[in-house]
Amino acid sequence: MFNNKDIRKIVINKIGNPKIFVYLIIWLMFLVFFGTLAQRDFGLYQVQQDYFSSWIKWFGLLPTPSARLTMLCIFINLSCYFFRPGIWALKKIGITITHAGVILILVGSFLTAIFSVEGNMIIDEEEKSNYFENYYIKEFAIIDKTNPKYDEYIIFDEPMLKRDMVLESEKLPFKITVFDYLINCNPVQRIYFGNENFQGMAKNFYLQPLKPEKEFEQNRPGIIYEISGLNNPDLDGIYILFFGQSITQTLEFNNHKYEFMLRPYRTYLPFEIELLDFKKEMHPGTEVAKSFSSDVNLIVDGIPRKVIIKMNEPLRHLNYTFYQASFIEEGEKETTVLATVKNYGRLFPYISSIIMCIGILFHMIVMGMYRTKK
Numbered sequence: 380m381f382n383n384k385d386i387r388k389i390v391i392n393k394i395g396n397p398k399i400f401v402y403l404i405i406w407l408m409f410l411v412f413f414g415t416l417a418q419r420d421f422g423l424y425q426v427q428q429d430y431f432s433s434w435i436k437w438f439g440l441l442p443t444p445s446a447r448l449t450m451l452c453i454f455i456n457l458s459c460y461f462f463r464p465g466i467w468a469l470k471k472i473g474i475t476i477t478h479a480g481v482i483l484i485l486v487g488s489f490l491t492a493i494f495s496v497e498g499n500m501i502i503d504e505e506e507k508s509n510y511f512e513n514y515y516i517k518e519f520a521i522i523d524k525t526n527p528k529y530d531e532y533i534i535f536d537e538p539m540l541k542r543d544m545v546l547e548s549e550k551l552p553f554k555i556t557v558f559d560y561l562i563n564c565n566p567v568q569r570i571y572f573g574n575e576n577f578q579g580m581a582k583n584f585y586l587q588p589l590k591p592e593k594e595f596e597q598n599r600p601g602i603i604y605e606i607s608g609l610n611n612p613d614l615d616g617i618y619i620l621f622f623g624q625s626i627t628q629t630l631e632f633n634n635h636k637y638e639f640m641l642r643p644y645r646t647y648l649p650f651e652i653e654l655l656d657f658k659k660e661m662h663p664g665t666e667v668a669k670s671f672s673s674d675v676n677l678i679v680d681g682i683p684r685k686v687i688i689k690m691n692e693p694l695r696h697l698n699y700t701f702y703q704a705s706f707i708e709e710g711e712k713e714t715t716v717l718a719t720v721k722n723y724g725r726l727f728p729y730i731s732s733i734i735m736c737i738g739i740l741f742h743m744i745v746m747g748m749y750r751t752k753k
Contacts, residue, residue, distance in 0.1 A: 387462075395459025403453050410436065410446050424515055424595035432492065447492060454485045470749065473742025480735030487727020495724070496646050500701065500717040502654040507678070509651045511719040512643035514596045517622060521551065522638040537644065540602055552632060553608040558617065563589040564601035566621055578606070578616035579628050586619050599623060602641060606630070646721065648699065651678040655685070657706060657713040671706055673715040688717065698723050 414430035421429070430436055431446040444452065457478055460466065466475045500511040516537050523531040533548045537560075546555040564586040586601040601621035609615050609632055620628055620641050628639040652675050659671035670690055676683040677696060688694045694701040704718035 391459045391462045395456055395463070400453065400456050403449055403456065406444065407446060407449050407453075410449065414446075420593070422593035422595055425591075425593075450485060450488060454482065454489075457482055457485075469745060473738050473740075473745055476738030476741060477735050478738075480731045480733075480738055483727060483734060484731035487724035487731065490724035490727070491722055495720065495722045497718070497720045498643065498646065499704065500652065500719045501707070501714060502652060502673075502675075502717070503712065503714045504654050504657055507651045507653040510645045510647045511717075512645055514643075516644040517600050517641055518644045519546070519602060519620075520640045520642055521548075522640065523550070523635060524638055525635045546604075551637075552635075553606050553615075556605045556607065558603040558605060561586055561588050561601045561603075563591045563598040564621060565589055565599070566601070566619070566624075575612075576616045577618075578614065579618050580624075580626070581617050581619045584619065586621060600641060649679075650696065652676070652701070652717075653678060653683070654715055657715050659706065668706075672703060673717070688715075698725065700725070 410430050414426050417426045417430070429445075433445045434448045435442050436445040437443070460475075460478050465471060496513065498511045498513040500508055502508045518537060519535040519540055521533040521535075523533070525531075531550065533550055535546050539546060540557055540560040542557060542559055544557045546557065566580075566584045567587045568584055569582075581603075586603060589599075592598050599622050601619065603617065603619050605615075605617050607615050611632070614630060614632060618628060618639070620639055622641050624641070630637045630639070654673055654675055656674040657671070658674070660669045661667065662669045672687055672689040675686055675688060675694070677686050677694070678684075679696075686694050688701055688703045690703045693703070698721055700720045700722070702718040702720075703715070705716040707714040707716065
Protein backbone atom coordinates (compact mmCIF):
# COMPACT_ATOMS: atom_id res chain seq x y z
CA MET A 380 0.00 0.00 0.00
CA PHE A 381 1.19 3.49 -0.80
CA ASN A 382 0.89 6.27 1.76
CA ASN A 383 0.28 9.92 0.88
CA LYS A 384 4.00 10.70 0.89
CA ASP A 385 4.74 7.92 -1.60
CA ILE A 386 1.88 9.01 -3.86
CA ARG A 387 3.09 12.61 -3.83
CA LYS A 388 6.62 11.47 -4.70
CA ILE A 389 5.37 9.37 -7.61
CA VAL A 390 3.25 12.24 -8.97
CA ILE A 391 6.09 14.74 -8.68
CA ASN A 392 8.53 12.35 -10.37
CA LYS A 393 6.08 11.71 -13.22
CA ILE A 394 5.04 15.34 -13.85
CA GLY A 395 8.54 16.70 -13.22
CA ASN A 396 10.24 14.15 -15.48
CA PRO A 397 13.03 15.95 -17.43
CA LYS A 398 11.97 14.07 -20.58
CA ILE A 399 8.65 15.94 -20.53
CA PHE A 400 10.56 19.22 -20.48
CA VAL A 401 12.55 18.14 -23.56
CA TYR A 402 9.38 17.13 -25.45
CA LEU A 403 7.70 20.45 -24.56
CA ILE A 404 10.70 22.44 -25.80
CA ILE A 405 10.67 20.50 -29.07
CA TRP A 406 6.94 21.18 -29.49
CA LEU A 407 7.52 24.88 -28.73
CA MET A 408 10.21 25.00 -31.42
CA PHE A 409 7.75 23.34 -33.82
CA LEU A 410 5.13 26.04 -33.11
CA VAL A 411 7.65 28.85 -33.54
CA PHE A 412 8.88 27.41 -36.85
CA PHE A 413 5.46 26.89 -38.43
CA GLY A 414 4.09 30.09 -36.88
CA THR A 415 6.90 32.02 -38.55
CA LEU A 416 6.07 30.43 -41.90
CA ALA A 417 2.36 31.18 -41.43
CA GLN A 418 3.06 34.91 -41.11
CA ARG A 419 3.60 35.06 -44.86
CA ASP A 420 -0.06 34.20 -45.51
CA PHE A 421 -1.89 35.40 -42.40
CA GLY A 422 0.15 38.28 -40.99
CA LEU A 423 1.80 38.81 -37.63
CA TYR A 424 -1.27 39.58 -35.50
CA GLN A 425 -3.42 36.67 -36.70
CA VAL A 426 -0.57 34.20 -36.25
CA GLN A 427 0.21 35.56 -32.79
CA GLN A 428 -3.41 35.06 -31.73
CA ASP A 429 -3.67 31.60 -33.31
CA TYR A 430 -0.32 30.06 -32.36
CA PHE A 431 0.77 31.90 -29.23
CA SER A 432 -2.05 33.78 -27.46
CA SER A 433 -4.72 31.07 -27.57
CA TRP A 434 -4.77 27.95 -25.39
CA ILE A 435 -5.48 25.46 -28.20
CA LYS A 436 -3.96 25.46 -31.68
CA TRP A 437 -6.06 23.65 -34.26
CA PHE A 438 -4.25 21.93 -37.13
CA GLY A 439 -7.29 21.13 -39.24
CA LEU A 440 -9.54 19.02 -36.98
CA LEU A 441 -6.68 18.15 -34.62
CA PRO A 442 -6.53 20.16 -31.37
CA THR A 443 -2.99 20.66 -30.05
CA PRO A 444 -1.44 22.74 -27.25
CA SER A 445 -0.69 26.32 -28.28
CA ALA A 446 2.46 28.13 -27.14
CA ARG A 447 0.63 29.53 -24.10
CA LEU A 448 -0.51 26.10 -22.90
CA THR A 449 2.92 24.65 -23.66
CA MET A 450 4.60 27.34 -21.53
CA LEU A 451 2.18 26.59 -18.69
CA CYS A 452 3.11 22.89 -18.88
CA ILE A 453 6.82 23.83 -18.81
CA PHE A 454 6.17 25.96 -15.71
CA ILE A 455 4.42 23.04 -13.94
CA ASN A 456 7.15 20.61 -14.99
CA LEU A 457 9.95 22.83 -13.68
CA SER A 458 8.06 23.69 -10.48
CA CYS A 459 8.05 20.02 -9.49
CA TYR A 460 11.81 20.27 -9.05
CA PHE A 461 11.33 22.35 -5.87
CA PHE A 462 9.39 19.50 -4.23
CA ARG A 463 12.32 17.11 -4.56
CA PRO A 464 14.51 16.36 -1.52
CA GLY A 465 18.05 17.69 -1.18
CA ILE A 466 17.78 20.54 -3.71
CA TRP A 467 19.61 22.92 -1.35
CA ALA A 468 22.61 20.65 -0.96
CA LEU A 469 25.86 22.34 -2.03
CA LYS A 470 26.17 20.12 -5.10
CA LYS A 471 22.68 21.03 -6.34
CA ILE A 472 22.25 24.62 -5.20
CA GLY A 473 23.52 26.03 -8.51
CA ILE A 474 20.91 24.02 -10.43
CA THR A 475 18.24 25.15 -7.95
CA ILE A 476 19.12 28.81 -8.50
CA THR A 477 19.04 28.30 -12.28
CA HIS A 478 15.60 26.68 -12.05
CA ALA A 479 14.38 29.66 -10.01
CA GLY A 480 15.59 32.01 -12.75
CA VAL A 481 13.75 30.04 -15.44
CA ILE A 482 10.58 29.98 -13.33
CA LEU A 483 10.84 33.75 -12.88
CA ILE A 484 11.16 34.39 -16.61
CA LEU A 485 8.07 32.22 -17.21
CA VAL A 486 6.14 34.25 -14.64
CA GLY A 487 7.24 37.46 -16.39
CA SER A 488 6.16 36.05 -19.75
CA PHE A 489 2.73 35.20 -18.31
CA LEU A 490 2.28 38.73 -16.93
CA THR A 491 3.30 40.19 -20.28
CA ALA A 492 0.97 37.92 -22.25
CA ILE A 493 -2.07 38.57 -20.03
CA PHE A 494 -1.72 42.20 -18.98
CA SER A 495 0.50 43.98 -21.51
CA VAL A 496 -1.10 46.54 -23.85
CA GLU A 497 0.49 48.38 -26.74
CA GLY A 498 -0.56 51.11 -29.09
CA ASN A 499 0.09 54.66 -30.27
CA MET A 500 -0.16 57.98 -28.46
CA ILE A 501 -0.72 60.79 -30.98
CA ILE A 502 -0.19 64.35 -29.71
CA ASP A 503 -0.26 67.67 -31.57
CA GLU A 504 2.20 70.39 -30.60
CA GLU A 505 1.05 72.37 -27.54
CA GLU A 506 -1.60 69.73 -26.83
CA LYS A 507 -1.92 67.12 -24.06
CA SER A 508 -3.01 63.50 -24.00
CA ASN A 509 -3.73 61.02 -21.22
CA TYR A 510 -4.45 57.90 -23.31
CA PHE A 511 -3.06 55.73 -26.08
CA GLU A 512 -4.91 53.75 -28.73
CA ASN A 513 -4.59 50.03 -29.46
CA TYR A 514 -3.30 48.93 -32.88
CA TYR A 515 -5.81 46.15 -33.36
CA ILE A 516 -8.73 46.25 -30.91
CA LYS A 517 -11.69 48.60 -31.41
CA GLU A 518 -14.48 49.93 -29.18
CA PHE A 519 -17.98 51.26 -29.79
CA ALA A 520 -18.23 54.67 -28.14
CA ILE A 521 -21.42 56.65 -27.53
CA ILE A 522 -20.70 60.22 -26.48
CA ASP A 523 -23.29 62.37 -24.72
CA LYS A 524 -22.35 65.91 -25.78
CA THR A 525 -25.22 67.65 -24.04
CA ASN A 526 -23.22 69.33 -21.28
CA PRO A 527 -21.07 72.18 -22.75
CA LYS A 528 -18.43 71.68 -20.02
CA TYR A 529 -17.69 67.99 -20.56
CA ASP A 530 -18.59 64.92 -22.63
CA GLU A 531 -19.93 61.73 -21.07
CA TYR A 532 -18.75 58.47 -22.61
CA ILE A 533 -20.51 55.10 -22.73
CA ILE A 534 -18.10 52.47 -24.04
CA PHE A 535 -18.81 48.96 -25.31
CA ASP A 536 -15.68 46.86 -25.88
CA GLU A 537 -15.16 44.90 -29.10
CA PRO A 538 -15.87 41.43 -27.55
CA MET A 539 -19.42 42.70 -26.85
CA LEU A 540 -20.04 43.53 -30.52
CA LYS A 541 -21.39 40.11 -31.46
CA ARG A 542 -24.39 39.31 -33.60
CA ASP A 543 -27.71 39.59 -31.69
CA MET A 544 -25.95 41.09 -28.65
CA VAL A 545 -28.08 43.73 -26.87
CA LEU A 546 -26.13 46.74 -25.57
CA GLU A 547 -27.77 48.68 -22.76
CA SER A 548 -26.78 51.32 -20.21
CA GLU A 549 -28.70 53.21 -17.56
CA LYS A 550 -27.24 56.38 -19.08
CA LEU A 551 -28.95 55.71 -22.43
CA PRO A 552 -32.69 56.11 -23.12
CA PHE A 553 -32.50 53.45 -25.84
CA LYS A 554 -31.08 49.99 -26.38
CA ILE A 555 -28.84 48.81 -29.19
CA THR A 556 -29.07 45.42 -30.89
CA VAL A 557 -26.03 44.36 -32.90
CA PHE A 558 -27.04 42.90 -36.24
CA ASP A 559 -23.49 42.24 -37.41
CA TYR A 560 -19.90 43.25 -36.71
CA LEU A 561 -17.52 43.09 -39.67
CA ILE A 562 -13.75 42.75 -39.19
CA ASN A 563 -13.20 44.39 -42.57
CA CYS A 564 -15.71 46.13 -44.80
CA ASN A 565 -16.22 48.72 -47.49
CA PRO A 566 -19.06 51.29 -47.44
CA VAL A 567 -20.89 51.11 -50.78
CA GLN A 568 -23.55 53.51 -52.01
CA ARG A 569 -26.96 51.96 -52.55
CA ILE A 570 -28.42 52.00 -56.06
CA TYR A 571 -31.84 52.33 -54.48
CA PHE A 572 -33.15 54.22 -51.46
CA GLY A 573 -33.16 52.12 -48.29
CA ASN A 574 -36.43 50.99 -46.73
CA GLU A 575 -38.14 52.88 -43.92
CA ASN A 576 -36.29 50.92 -41.20
CA PHE A 577 -32.93 52.38 -42.28
CA GLN A 578 -31.73 55.53 -40.57
CA GLY A 579 -28.79 57.89 -41.00
CA MET A 580 -26.11 56.76 -43.43
CA ALA A 581 -27.78 53.35 -43.76
CA LYS A 582 -30.41 54.97 -46.01
CA ASN A 583 -27.82 55.59 -48.72
CA PHE A 584 -24.98 53.15 -47.94
CA TYR A 585 -24.49 49.54 -46.94
CA LEU A 586 -21.42 47.74 -45.59
CA GLN A 587 -19.86 45.25 -47.98
CA PRO A 588 -17.96 42.48 -46.11
CA LEU A 589 -14.35 42.08 -47.21
CA LYS A 590 -11.73 39.42 -46.55
CA PRO A 591 -9.56 40.45 -43.59
CA GLU A 592 -6.23 42.02 -44.54
CA LYS A 593 -3.04 40.12 -43.80
CA GLU A 594 -1.79 43.13 -41.83
CA PHE A 595 -4.61 43.24 -39.31
CA GLU A 596 -4.26 46.95 -38.49
CA GLN A 597 -5.17 47.77 -42.12
CA ASN A 598 -8.70 46.40 -41.70
CA ARG A 599 -11.66 48.75 -41.63
CA PRO A 600 -14.21 47.32 -39.16
CA GLY A 601 -17.89 48.15 -39.37
CA ILE A 602 -21.03 47.54 -37.35
CA ILE A 603 -24.70 47.22 -38.31
CA TYR A 604 -26.98 47.90 -35.36
CA GLU A 605 -30.55 48.76 -34.44
CA ILE A 606 -31.66 51.46 -32.04
CA SER A 607 -35.00 50.83 -30.32
CA GLY A 608 -36.99 52.04 -27.35
CA LEU A 609 -37.39 55.70 -28.33
CA ASN A 610 -40.88 55.18 -29.79
CA ASN A 611 -39.99 57.58 -32.56
CA PRO A 612 -40.13 56.31 -36.16
CA ASP A 613 -37.61 58.96 -37.23
CA LEU A 614 -35.02 57.71 -34.72
CA ASP A 615 -35.73 54.01 -34.12
CA GLY A 616 -34.27 51.84 -36.85
CA ILE A 617 -31.17 50.31 -38.39
CA TYR A 618 -27.88 52.23 -38.54
CA ILE A 619 -24.39 51.53 -39.85
CA LEU A 620 -21.03 52.73 -38.59
CA PHE A 621 -17.51 52.04 -39.84
CA PHE A 622 -14.00 52.85 -38.68
CA GLY A 623 -12.72 56.17 -40.00
CA GLN A 624 -16.19 57.41 -40.91
CA SER A 625 -15.78 61.07 -41.90
CA ILE A 626 -19.37 62.13 -41.13
CA THR A 627 -20.14 61.29 -37.51
CA GLN A 628 -23.42 59.53 -36.77
CA THR A 629 -25.47 61.60 -34.31
CA LEU A 630 -28.84 61.27 -32.61
CA GLU A 631 -30.84 63.91 -30.71
CA PHE A 632 -33.53 62.96 -28.20
CA ASN A 633 -35.05 64.84 -25.23
CA ASN A 634 -32.52 67.68 -25.51
CA HIS A 635 -29.64 65.20 -25.44
CA LYS A 636 -27.20 64.92 -28.33
CA TYR A 637 -25.45 61.58 -28.80
CA GLU A 638 -22.50 60.89 -31.08
CA PHE A 639 -21.59 57.35 -32.20
CA MET A 640 -18.01 56.30 -33.00
CA LEU A 641 -16.16 53.11 -33.83
CA ARG A 642 -12.61 53.87 -32.73
CA PRO A 643 -9.42 52.18 -31.47
CA TYR A 644 -9.59 50.86 -27.92
CA ARG A 645 -8.21 53.47 -25.53
CA THR A 646 -6.08 52.86 -22.45
CA TYR A 647 -6.14 55.82 -20.09
CA LEU A 648 -3.05 56.84 -18.11
CA PRO A 649 -2.76 58.12 -14.51
CA PHE A 650 -0.78 61.08 -15.89
CA GLU A 651 -0.64 63.38 -18.92
CA ILE A 652 1.95 64.07 -21.61
CA GLU A 653 2.14 67.50 -23.23
CA LEU A 654 4.04 67.99 -26.50
CA LEU A 655 6.06 71.19 -26.19
CA ASP A 656 8.09 70.94 -29.39
CA PHE A 657 8.70 68.36 -32.10
CA LYS A 658 12.13 68.38 -33.77
CA LYS A 659 13.39 66.53 -36.81
CA GLU A 660 16.67 66.41 -38.70
CA MET A 661 16.59 65.58 -42.41
CA HIS A 662 19.18 63.80 -44.53
CA PRO A 663 20.95 66.49 -46.61
CA GLY A 664 19.19 67.16 -49.91
CA THR A 665 16.29 64.76 -49.19
CA GLU A 666 12.86 64.75 -47.57
CA VAL A 667 13.76 61.71 -45.48
CA ALA A 668 14.04 62.22 -41.72
CA LYS A 669 17.41 61.28 -40.27
CA SER A 670 16.25 61.58 -36.67
CA PHE A 671 13.37 63.11 -34.74
CA SER A 672 12.51 63.75 -31.12
CA SER A 673 9.81 65.18 -28.88
CA ASP A 674 10.22 67.69 -26.07
CA VAL A 675 7.40 66.86 -23.68
CA ASN A 676 6.09 67.66 -20.24
CA LEU A 677 5.33 64.61 -18.10
CA ILE A 678 2.52 65.90 -15.89
CA VAL A 679 1.89 63.91 -12.70
CA ASP A 680 -0.67 65.27 -10.20
CA GLY A 681 -0.52 68.62 -11.99
CA ILE A 682 3.27 68.90 -11.64
CA PRO A 683 5.14 69.02 -15.01
CA ARG A 684 8.59 67.55 -15.62
CA LYS A 685 10.38 68.23 -18.91
CA VAL A 686 11.60 65.12 -20.77
CA ILE A 687 13.08 64.54 -24.22
CA ILE A 688 11.95 61.39 -26.08
CA LYS A 689 14.34 60.38 -28.87
CA MET A 690 14.36 57.52 -31.35
CA ASN A 691 16.67 55.37 -29.21
CA GLU A 692 15.92 56.97 -25.84
CA PRO A 693 12.37 56.13 -24.72
CA LEU A 694 10.54 57.57 -21.75
CA ARG A 695 9.81 55.05 -18.97
CA HIS A 696 7.35 55.92 -16.24
CA LEU A 697 5.57 53.50 -13.91
CA ASN A 698 4.84 50.43 -16.10
CA TYR A 699 4.65 52.44 -19.33
CA THR A 700 7.31 52.95 -22.01
CA PHE A 701 7.02 55.61 -24.73
CA TYR A 702 9.13 55.24 -27.89
CA GLN A 703 9.54 57.89 -30.57
CA ALA A 704 7.98 56.00 -33.48
CA SER A 705 6.87 58.45 -36.15
CA PHE A 706 5.40 61.87 -36.85
CA ILE A 707 2.66 63.54 -38.90
CA GLU A 708 2.95 66.83 -40.77
CA GLU A 709 -0.02 68.82 -42.07
CA GLY A 710 1.18 72.22 -43.25
CA GLU A 711 2.73 73.98 -40.27
CA LYS A 712 1.07 71.58 -37.81
CA GLU A 713 3.37 68.89 -36.40
CA THR A 714 2.20 65.82 -34.55
CA THR A 715 4.27 63.21 -32.75
CA VAL A 716 3.47 59.50 -32.72
CA LEU A 717 4.71 57.68 -29.63
CA ALA A 718 4.62 53.87 -29.63
CA THR A 719 3.40 53.02 -26.14
CA VAL A 720 3.73 49.78 -24.21
CA LYS A 721 2.27 48.92 -20.83
CA ASN A 722 4.17 45.90 -19.50
CA TYR A 723 4.11 44.68 -15.90
CA GLY A 724 6.73 42.03 -16.69
CA ARG A 725 9.32 44.41 -18.17
CA LEU A 726 11.97 43.80 -15.49
CA PHE A 727 11.54 40.04 -15.21
CA PRO A 728 13.84 39.09 -18.15
CA TYR A 729 16.71 41.17 -16.69
CA ILE A 730 16.32 39.83 -13.16
CA SER A 731 15.84 36.22 -14.22
CA SER A 732 18.84 36.35 -16.58
CA ILE A 733 21.06 37.56 -13.72
CA ILE A 734 19.72 34.79 -11.44
CA MET A 735 20.34 32.11 -14.09
CA CYS A 736 23.88 33.37 -14.71
CA ILE A 737 24.58 33.26 -10.97
CA GLY A 738 23.16 29.73 -10.76
CA ILE A 739 25.21 28.42 -13.70
CA LEU A 740 28.38 30.12 -12.43
CA PHE A 741 27.87 28.75 -8.91
CA HIS A 742 27.27 25.24 -10.28
CA MET A 743 30.45 25.38 -12.38
CA ILE A 744 32.50 26.55 -9.38
CA VAL A 745 31.09 23.83 -7.09
CA MET A 746 31.61 21.07 -9.67
CA GLY A 747 35.15 22.34 -10.27
CA MET A 748 35.83 22.11 -6.52
CA TYR A 749 34.52 18.51 -6.44
CA ARG A 750 36.77 17.52 -9.36
CA THR A 751 39.77 19.14 -7.68
CA LYS A 752 39.20 17.14 -4.51
CA LYS A 753 39.05 13.90 -6.48
